Amino acid sequence: xxxxxxxxxxxxxxxxxxxxxxxxxxxxxxxxxxxxxxxxxxxxxxxxxxxxxxxxxxxxxxxxxxxxxxxxxxxxxxxxxxxxxxxxxxxxxxxxxxxxxxxxxxxxxxxxxxxxxxxxxxxxxxxxxxxxxxxxxxxxxxxxxxxxxxxxxxxxxxxxxxxxxxxxxxxxxxxxxxxxxxxxxxxxxxxxxxxxxxxxxxxxxxxxxxxxxxxxxxxxxxxxxxxxxxxxxxxxxxxxxxxxxxxxxxxxxxxxxxxxxxxxxxxxxxxxxxxxxxxxxxxxxxxxxxxxxxxxxxxxxxxxxxxxxxxxxxxxxxxxxxxxxxxxxxxxxxxxxxxxxxxxxxxxxxxxxxxxxxxxxxxxxxxxxxxxxxxxxxxxxxxxxxxxxxxxxxxxxxxxxxxxxxxxxxxxxxxxxxxxxxxxxxxxxxxxxxxxxxxxxxxxxxxxxxxxxxxxxxxxxxxxxxxxxxxxxxxxxxxxxxxxxxxxxxxxxxxxxxxxxxxxxxxxxxxxxxxxxxxxxxxxxxxxxxxxxxxxxxxxxxxxxxxxxxxxxxxxxxxxxxxxxxxxxxxxxxxxxxxxxxxxxxxxxxxxxxxxxxxxxxxxx
Ligand code: F6R
Numbered sequence: 001x002x003x004x005x006x007x008x009x010x011x012x013x014x015x016x017x018x019x020x021x022x023x024x025x026x027x028x029x030x031x032x033x034x035x036x037x038x039x040x041x042x043x044x045x046x047x048x049x050x051x052x053x054x055x056x057x058x059x060x061x062x063x064x065x066x067x068x069x070x071x072x073x074x075x076x077x078x079x080x081x082x083x084x085x086x087x088x089x090x091x092x093x094x095x096x097x098x099x100x101x102x103x104x105x106x107x108x109x110x111x112x113x114x115x116x117x118x119x120x121x122x123x124x125x126x127x128x129x130x131x132x133x134x135x136x137x138x139x140x141x142x143x144x145x146x147x148x149x150x151x152x153x154x155x156x157x158x159x160x161x162x163x164x165x166x167x168x169x170x171x172x173x174x175x176x177x178x179x180x181x182x183x184x185x186x187x188x189x190x191x192x193x194x195x196x197x198x199x200x201x202x203x204x205x206x207x208x209x210x211x212x213x214x215x216x217x218x219x220x221x222x223x224x225x226x227x228x229x230x231x232x233x234x235x236x237x238x239x240x241x242x243x244x245x246x247x248x249x250x251x252x253x254x255x256x257x258x259x260x261x262x263x264x265x266x267x268x269x270x271x272x273x274x275x276x277x278x279x280x281x282x283x284x285x286x287x288x289x290x291x292x293x294x295x296x297x298x299x300x301x302x303x304x305x306x307x308x309x310x311x312x313x314x315x316x317x318x319x320x321x322x323x324x325x326x327x328x329x330x331x332x333x334x335x336x337x338x339x340x341x342x343x344x345x346x347x348x349x350x351x352x353x354x355x356x357x358x359x360x361x362x363x364x365x366x367x368x369x370x371x372x373x374x375x376x377x378x379x380x381x382x383x384x385x386x387x388x389x390x391x392x393x394x395x396x397x398x399x400x401x402x403x404x405x406x407x408x409x410x411x412x413x414x415x416x417x418x419x420x421x422x423x424x425x426x427x428x429x430x431x432x433x434x435x436x437x438x439x440x441x442x443x444x445x446x447x448x449x450x451x452x453x454x455x456x457x458x459x460x461x462x463x464x465x466x467x468x469x470x471x472x473x474x475x476x477x478x479x480x481x482x483x484x485x486x487x488x489x490x491x492x493x494x495x496x497x498x499x500x501x502x503x504x505x506x507x508x509x510x511x512x513x514x515x516x517x518x519x520x521x522x523x524x525x526x527x528x529x530x531x532x533x534x535x536x537x538x539x540x541x542x543x544x545x546x547x548x549x550x551x552x553x554x555x556x557x558x559x560x561x562x563x564x565x566x567x568x569x570x571x572x573x574x575x576x577x578x579x580x581x582x583x584x585x586x587x588x589x590x591x592x593x594x595x596x597x598x599x600x601x602x603x604x605x
Contacts, residue, residue: 002086002100003027003072004180005197006161006171008218009188014063016201021070022051023196026254026389028599033058033070036065038167042096045052046071050594066218067168069161070150083122086174087163090134091118097133099126100193101158101178109153122475126531129154133162144215147172148583151213151226161191174213174226179344179347179371181222182206184236185233189216194368195239196387205238207369239353243388253592254390255409255483255582260441261386264433266396268384270431274410276381277403280337280363281410284315287335287361291328292319294339295347297397297478298319301339301473304335304570305404311468312412314569325351332359339363339404341388341396343371352376367396367402390593394578397475398571403565408428429565436564441579442570444559448576451541451557452583458509461488462500462533463577465513466525469493472570473513476577482595483585487527493529505537511580512572514544514551523548530554543573 003024007013017034025032032054033046043065046059051072055061061068071086086098103109107127109132114120118131132153137146158178164172173180183190183198190198191345192213195205206223208214211231214223223232251257286292291461292302302319309315320328322338322345330336336355340348343366352373353360362377367385374380385399409426412418418426461480465473470492478488488499491500491600493512504510512531515522529549534554536542542555546562559576561569 001098003193004069004098004161004191005158005175005193005384006065006069006098006191006216007188008164008171008216010066010168010218011188013066013068016154017059017068017070018023018051018055018061018063019200020190020192020197020213021072023200024193025051025072026594027044028073028389029159029194029460030073030080031082031223032070033085033087034060034061034063034068034070035087035089036063036068036097036165036583037163037165037168038065039502040168041077042089042093042165044089044096046083046087048080048085053287053315063273066169067163069096069163069171071096079123079600081122083117086126087126088122088130088132090122092134094137094166095130095133095162096164097126097130097160097162099129099158099160100157103154104156105154105268106277110470113304113538125156129160129372130162133435135595137166140212141166141170145215145367147174148226148487162588168225169217171216172213173208174225177372179368180208182216184221189220195241197348199239199241205233205237207237208234208345209375213250217238238458253582253586255392255394255592258388258395259578259582260407261395262398262441263438265385265399266402266434266437268386269399270434271404272381272384272403274404277406277410278414280381281407281414283335283361283363284317284411286416288331290335291330291472292317292337292339293322293325293348293351294319295322295345297393297475297576298339298341298345298348298400300471300475300478301397301404303474304401304468305408307468307471308405308408308567309411311493312408312418313415314417315411320574322347325354329357330343330360334360334363336360336362336375338362338373339400340371340373341383341385341393341400343368343373346375348400349373349376365400367399368530372510391595391598392479392581392592394479397576401571402430402433403576405571424520426565426567429568433565433568433571436562437572437575440575442563444561444576445579447559448579450584451559452580453587454557455509455541456484456584456587458507459486459506460495460503461486462503463488463507463513464493464496464509464526464529466493466515466529467569469513469515469522469526469573472574472577473511475574476511476513476581479581482598483592484581484590485596486584493526496529496532498591501536504536506531506537506539509539509541511577512540512542513570513577514542516563516566516569527551543576
């Protein structure tokens with residue numbers, strides 16, 4: 001994934017453009033650059049590294065011009081080099097572009113252009129397009145025609161913003177398969193991969209659809225269909241995410257801020273109108289078979305959801321990792337529900353396409369407005385959790401799980417599995433959950449931090465739980481791995497005695513997700529496993545509920561949560577584990593918001 005941005009203004013916009021890609025940095029951060037056009041001359045600066053690193057070398061924020069484009073990159077074609085960084089200039093220096101996505105037929109086009117004596121500076125697919133454009137322009141001498149002609153030759157998925165000295169007043173933008181939004185200001189307009197590109201400057205936005213292109217001036221814009229050339233009227237959205245929500249606030253890391261955003265994220269999830277929840281629940285009643293699909297954390301959200309649907313609605317739905325979805329036989333009448341916070345994840349998109357081609361109904365729960373997945377499904381619920389900047393998903397994953405819980409409750413009610421009273425009581429508890437989460441965050445973070453500090457040196461962890469606490473353990477182990485780089489293996493507590501127990505010794509630490517005592521059978525099963533580890537000299541940490549003396553006795557250290565609704569208990573434990581991973585990573589000095597080798601959204605296969 002990459003972040004692209006463009007601004008057309010009546011004043012110097014160098015600083016604003018720089019801020020804009022800084023706000024998009026979480027979309028990719030291996031290299032970045034900017035191009036500005038002033039007095040008919042391009043100033044292009046780019047280099048490898050994060051935005052601040054590149055700025056220190058290239059002084060991006062000091063660039064001048066009233067029109068410009070910028071890019072922050074996550075390499076797909078061509079390694080991380082200065083030449084491969086965007087923006088890319090055409091051979092005759094007439095056009096410059098930034099691009100997000102992939103041109104799948106670029107090799108063949110590159111060879112054709114080389115035959116026409118074009119010399120390439122980089123190995124990117126992007127440079128092929130900008131030269132294609134230049135070649136088309138030399139035939140038509142019309143910028144818009146050349147842009148469309150070049151677009152007709154390329155295949156793949158992309159969003160592009162182009163700037164040319166032939167039209168110093170406009171940016172040429174197109175979207176197909178990668179996100180692109182417009183921001184409308186006064187005497188200035190913006191384009192970007194997501195709202196963070198321009199939220200600091202305007203709250204009026206237009207989400208572009210696939211196959212649309214825009215000629216964007218400072219006071220004017222025209223959106224047209226690439227194929228038909230027809231003008232498209234689009235509604236302007238007022239965005240009420242405030243700028244601060246996109247920033248770190250007083251927290252040392254986005255991850256911590258986003259964990260502390262969780263009460264708000266749940267409140268937002270509660271604000272999703274019940275009709276929307278019912279429409280999704282109804283899709284399950286109408287489906288012959290239904291599947292949950294997601295990958296990484298969202299796969300674990302799907303796994304947790306399985307337990308909610310089974311307990312509340314008496315329905316078992318398979319949950320499948322998006323990257324393995326091809327094993328599923330999908331037929332007309334089936335339902336595939338995708339979970340994706342970014343809405344851009346390649347594996348999930350591809351699997352949804354497969355589901356659609358197979359004739360299934362599709363639905364999704366997504367956090368990013370205008371994202372590909374949100375637009376391709378038959379029914380989408382926007383989770384409204386606000387931007388999640390940290391690469392590691394916390395609030396978005398929690399809110400998704402909470403929304404799935406709401407859907408499971410609704411389905412349980414529709415299917416007659418729940419009485420009105422039980423349903424009502426659960427709804428009331430869900431309404432109280434944001435406040436409870438706030439209380440837990442305030443009261444427990446100190447305890448969690450201390451345990452994390454004491455144990456951050458531990459290189460191998462087992463994360464264990466029974467029933468719904470098993471996927472909670474799996475998700476928590478993923479959090480631990482990705483942010484601390486230490487090994488954590490999530491597994492069902494009942495698995496231990498079937499092999500893993502042989503690893504147990506003092507140095508091996510186990511984190512147990514202990515259910516409330518009210519869930520007697522589960523609680524017993526978990527305690528048995530804990531006692532097995534303890535008896536063999538293993539070190540045991542427990543996330544337990546107050547008053548659980550037996551668990552207390554089996555643990556070396558505990559986090560104790562207040563009593564709560566049984567449906568909310570796994571969510572509260574998930575939050576504690578997020579915090580545990582955060583503080584362990586802090587102690588280890590890890591790059592918390594951007595762990596090594598990871599990108600926020602994995603838009604390539
Ligand atoms: C882990 C994490 C990833 C994502 C996965 C899918 O913290 O965030 O595992 O869950 O890459 O991404 P989305 O949810 O955007 O489809």
